[in-house]
Amino acid sequence: MESTSLLRFLFLILGALLLLLFSRYWVHLPYPPSDKADFLDCTRYSPWCNSKNRIKSKFHPHLTQSSSKSATTSTRDHEYDVPRHPLDPLTVQEINTARSILHAYPPFSSSPSSLAIHSLSLDEPPKPTVLNWRPGDTLPRRRAAVVARFRGDPYVLSVDLSSGTVTRQPVPASGFPTMTVDDMTSSIWAPLADSAFNRSVLARGVRLSDLACLPISLGWFGTREEGRRLIKIQCYSAEGTANFYMRPIEGLTVVLDMDTKEVVNISDVGRDIAIPKSAGTDYRYDVVAAQNGAPKIRPLNPISIEQPAGPSFVVEGGHVVKWAGWEFHLKADARAGLVVSAASAVDPETGEKRAVMYKGFTSELFVPYMDPTDAWYFKTYMDAGEYGFGLQAMPLVRLNDCPRNAYYMDGVFPAADGRPYIQSNMVCLFERYAGDIGWRHSESPITGMEIREVRPKVTLVARMAASVANYDYIVDWEFQTDGLIRVKVGLSGILMVKGTSYSHMNQVSPKQDMYGTLLSENVIGVIHDHYITFHLDMDVDGVENSFVKVDIARQDTNPGESPRTSYLKATRHVAKTEKDAQIRLKLYAPKEYHIINPSKTTKLGNPVGYKVVPAGTAASLLDPNDPPQLRGAFTNNQIWVTPYNKSEEWAGGLFVYQSKGDDTLAVWSERDRPIENKDIVVWYTMGFHHVPCQEDFPIMPTVFSSFDLKPVNFFERNPILRAPPNMEKDLPVCTAAATA
Numbered sequence: 170m171e172s173t174s175l176l177r178f179l180f181l182i183l184g185a186l187l188l189l190l191f192s193r194y195w196v197h198l199p200y201p202p203s204d205k206a207d208f209l210d211c212t213r214y215s216p217w218c219n220s221k222n223r224i225k226s227k228f229h230p231h232l233t234q235s236s237s238k239s240a241t242t243s244t245r246d247h248e249y250d251v252p253r254h255p256l257d258p259l260t261v262q263e264i265n266t267a268r269s270i271l272h273a274y275p276p277f278s279s280s281p282s283s284l285a286i287h288s289l290s291l292d293e294p295p296k297p298t299v300l301n302w303r304p305g306d307t308l309p310r311r312r313a314a315v316v317a318r319f320r321g322d323p324y325v326l327s328v329d330l331s332s333g334t335v336t337r338q339p340v341p342a343s344g345f346p347t348m349t350v351d352d353m354t355s356s357i358w359a360p361l362a363d364s365a366f367n368r369s370v371l372a373r374g375v376r377l378s379d380l381a382c383l384p385i386s387l388g389w390f391g392t393r394e395e396g397r398r399l400i401k402i403q404c405y406s407a408e409g410t411a412n413f414y415m416r417p418i419e420g421l422t423v424v425l426d427m428d429t430k431e432v433v434n435i436s437d438v439g440r441d442i443a444i445p446k447s448a449g450t451d452y453r454y455d456v457v458a459a460q461n462g463a464p465k466i467r468p469l470n471p472i473s474i475e476q477p478a479g480p481s482f483v484v485e486g487g488h489v490v491k492w493a494g495w496e497f498h499l500k501a502d503a504r505a506g507l508v509v510s511a512a513s514a515v516d517p518e519t520g521e522k523r524a525v526m527y528k529g530f531t532s533e534l535f536v537p538y539m540d541p542t543d544a545w546y547f548k549t550y551m552d553a554g555e556y557g558f559g560l561q562a563m564p565l566v567r568l569n570d571c572p573r574n575a576y577y578m579d580g581v582f583p584a585a586d587g588r589p590y591i592q593s594n595m596v597c598l599f600e601r602y603a604g605d606i607g608w609r610h611s612e613s614p615i616t617g618m619e620i621r622e623v624r625p626k627v628t629l630v631a632r633m634a635a636s637v638a639n640y641d642y643i644v645d646w647e648f649q650t651d652g653l654i655r656v657k658v659g660l661s662g663i664l665m666v667k668g669t670s671y672s673h674m675n676q677v678s679p680k681q682d683m684y685g686t687l688l689s690e691n692v693i694g695v696i697h698d699h700y701i702t703f704h705l706d707m708d709v710d711g712v713e714n715s716f717v718k719v720d721i722a723r724q725d726t727n728p729g730e731s732p733r734t735s736y737l738k739a740t741r742h743v744a745k746t747e748k749d750a751q752i753r754l755k756l757y758a759p760k761e762y763h764i765i766n767p768s769k770t771t772k773l774g775n776p777v778g779y780k781v782v783p784a785g786t787a788a789s790l791l792d793p794n795d796p797p798q799l800r801g802a803f804t805n806n807q808i809w810v811t812p813y814n815k816s817e818e819w820a821g822g823l824f825v826y827q828s829k830g831d832d833t834l835a836v837w838s839e840r841d842r843p844i845e846n847k848d849i850v851v852w853y854t855m856g857f858h859h860v861p862c863q864e865d866f867p868i869m870p871t872v873f874s875s876f877d878l879k880p881v882n883f884f885e886r887n888p889i890l891r892a893p894p895n896m897e898k899d900l901p902v903c904t905a906a907a908t909a
C-alpha cells in the first residue's frame with residue numbers, strides 16, 4: 170500500500186508520459202542518436218521488398234531539417250521552431266513568452282504560482298489578414314488566446330506577444346474552462362485522503378494498491394453543480410488485468426471539489442455487486458497470446474502498400490501540406506485535436522488555386538449514457554470542452570495507426586503552469602491506396618469496341634486518435650484527387666461498463682431494465698450515444714457563400730401526360746437566415762445541402778458549390794429539456810449554418826464544464842441572423858447509437874462513420890479525367906525472399 174504501488178491509477182499512463190516529456194523538455198535530455206536512414210531507407214522498413222528505391226528527402230523537408238534529432242522515437246526538438254505561416258500554432262518560445270507576460274500581469278504578478286493555464290493557443294489573426302498574406306510577407310502580429318484561472322476567478326485574455334499587451338475579454342456566464350491534465354491527475358488521488366473512501370473500497374474486497382480511478386465530468390443538473398468546480402471519481406480494480414475498466418467497483422461515487430480537493434459526498438449504492446472477474450479482460454498482444462495459445466484461424470501474411478518513389482505530398486514549414494491539387498494548413502490543437510485550415514484545390518483546367526474551406530475541426534463531442542440511476546445519470550461527456558480532445562490524443566503507433574511513409578506532426582501544448590510540452594506524433598499524414606477505383610469504364614462486346622479504362626483511387630489522409638480515458642476516437646480528414654473531402658470518425662477502445670449481480674440472461678426478468686447488454690459475467694455494456702460536431706467554415710471559391718437546400722420530392726404527372734404517374738424533381742431553396750438552415754435529416758423527405766458561391770458560375774451557368782453529404786448517422790432522442798440535452802443542444806439538428814463570428818467556434822460554448830447550455834450553437838442560431846451571400850460556417854453533427862454487444866468485449870473492433878464535402882458544379886467536368894492508370898513498370902514486385 171506504499172504510494173509507489175498506487176501507480177496504476179488512470180491517467181497515470183498519461184501523467185507518466187507527460188512527465189517524461191516534460192522532463193525531456195525541461196532538463197534537455199540528449200535526444201536519441203542520429204538515425205537518418207531509419208526514416209528514409211526503404212529497405213530498413215521493408216526488408217521483404219526488392220525495390221531499392223529510396224524515399225527522397227525532398228518529400229520530407231521538415232523531417233530532413235531535424236533528421237539528426239528525429240530518429241527512432243521520433244521525438245523532435247521544438248525549442249528553436251519559428252512560426253512561418255499566420256496560422257502556425259504557438260511555438261515553444263512563444264508559449265514561454267506568453268507565460269512570462271502573464272506572470273508580470275497584475276493581479277497574477279502578485280502570485281504567479283497561483284495561476285492555472287487552462288488553454289493557451291494561437292489567437293488567430295483576423296480572417297482577411299490571413300487571406301491576404303502571401304509566403305514571403307512578414308507574419309501578422311502573433312497573439313495568444315488564453316483561458317486561465319487565478320484564485321478561483323476565470324480569465325479570458327488575448328496576449329500580444331510582441332508588445333506584451335494583455336486584453337481582457339468577457340467571461341461566459343456559466344461553466345468552467347477545460348480541465349487541465351493536472352486537475353485530472355490530482356483529482357483521482359484525492360479521495361484517498363478520506364478514510365471513509367478507503368473503508369468503502371476495502372469493504373468491496375479491493376486492495377487500495379489495486380485501485381484505478383477515473384475523473385468523470387459531472388455535467389449540470391441544477392444548483393448542486395453550480396458555484397464550484399466539482400468532479401466525480403469512480404474506481405476499478407486493476408488486479409490481474411490491464412483492462413481495469415472491466416472490473417468496476419459499481420455504485421461507489423465520490424464527489425470532489427476540484428480546487429480544494431475536499432470530498433463533498435460519497436455515495437456507495439453497489440455494495441451487493443461483486444467485482445467482475447479479471448479472466449479474459451486483457452487485450453495486450455503478449456498477454457492474449459499467452460492466455461489463449463495458438464490462433465485457431467488462418468493467419469494473414471504481412472501486407473503493406475509500397476511507394477517506390479516515395480510519397481507524393483510535401484509539408485512546407487512543418488504545416489503547409491501540398492498534394493495533388495490540394496493545399497492546406499494542418500495543425501494539432503489541445504481542444505479540437507486536429508485543425509485543417511485554408512484548404513484550396515487547383516482547378517485542373519486552368520491551374521487556378523481555388524478556395525474550398527477556411528477552417529474545419531472537431532468542435533465538440535457529446536456522449537450521453539442511457540442509465541438514469543445514481544452512479545450513471547451524470548455520464549454525459551463533452552470530450553473536447555471538458556477534457557481537451559487534443560490533450561487526450563496519444564502518440565500514434567507506427568505501421569499500425571498509420572502506414573509506412575507517414576509523416577508525423579507533434580503538438581506543442583502548455584501545461585497547467587504554462588510551460589510548453591511536446592505531444593509527440595500526435596497527427597499523421599499519409600497516402601492511402603486501398604485497392605479502390607477512382608473511375609472506370611469497359612465496353613461490352615456488343616459495341617465491338619475494346620475499351621478498358623480504369624483509374625486507381627489514391628487519397629491523402631490526415632489522422633489523429635484521441636484516447637479519452639476508456640474510449641478511442643480516430644478522426645480522419647481524407648482528401649481525394651476529385652475534390653472530395655471525407656471526414657471520418659472511428660470509435661474503438663474500451664466500453665464504460667456497469668457491474669451487475671447477473672451472470673446469465675436467464676436470471677434477468679423480461680421486465681427488468683438493464684440499461685444495456687450483458688457482455689460477460691457481471692458486466693453490462695450500458696447503452697450510450699456519441700455525437701461529434703464539426704465546425705466547417707466553408708469558403709467556396711471565395712468568402713461570401715449561400716446555403717441552398719435542394720429538395721428532392723415526388724412530382725405527380727397530370728392525367729394523360731405520361732404513362733408514368735410520378736417522378737422526382739429537385740427544387741432549390743436558398744436559406745435566408747439561420748433558422749432556414751436548421752436541418753433534421755429525413756429519409757422520406759430527402760435534400761441535398763449545397764454551399765454555393767452565388768457570384769460565381771461555371772461556363773454553363775451553374776453556381777459553383779460544394780455539398781455536405783451525410784452518411785450513416787444518429788439523432789439524439791432525449792427530451793430537449795433534459796439537462797444533458799440542454800447542454801448538448803448543438804446536436805438538436807444535424808446541420809446548422811451560422812454567419813462567421815470569430816468567437817463562435819465551440820458548439821457547446823467556450824466554457825463547457827458544468828455549463829447550463831446557455832452558450833451553445835443552438836442559442837446562437839436562435840438569433841436567426843442573415844446567412845445569404847455571407848461568410849458562413851456550416852456545422853455538421855455525426856451521431857452513433859451504441860447498444861453494446863458481446864463482440865465489444867473486452868475491447869471494441871472499430872466502428873466508422875463519415876460525411877463528405879463533395880464538389881457540385883465546382884469543376885467544369887470530371888477533374889480526374891487526366892489521371893494516369895497504374896502501369897506494371899512503375900510498381901516493383903515485393904517478394905518475401907528478396908532479403909534476409
Ligand SMILES: *[C@@H]1O[C@H](CO)[C@@H](O)[C@H](O)[C@H]1NC(C)=O
Pocket residue numbers: 170171361362363364367377
Ligand atoms: C487511504 O489509503 C491510502 C493508501 O494506503 C493511504 O495512503 C491513505 O493515508 C489512506 N487514507 C486515510 C485517511 O487513512
Ligand SMILES: *[C@@H]1O[C@H](CO)[C@@H](O)[C@H](O)[C@H]1NC(C)=O
Pocket residue numbers: 433434435436543
Ligand atoms: C450524496 O449523494 C447521495 C446519492 O447521490 C444523495 O442522495 C445525497 O443528497 C448527496 N449528499 C450531498 C450532501 O450532496
Ligand SMILES: *[C@@H]1O[C@H](CO)[C@@H](O)[C@H](O)[C@H]1NC(C)=O
Pocket residue numbers: 814815816817837
Ligand atoms: C459573435 O459571437 C458572440 C458570442 O456568441 C456574440 O456575443 C456576438 O454578439 C456575436 N456577434 C455578432 C455580430 O453576431
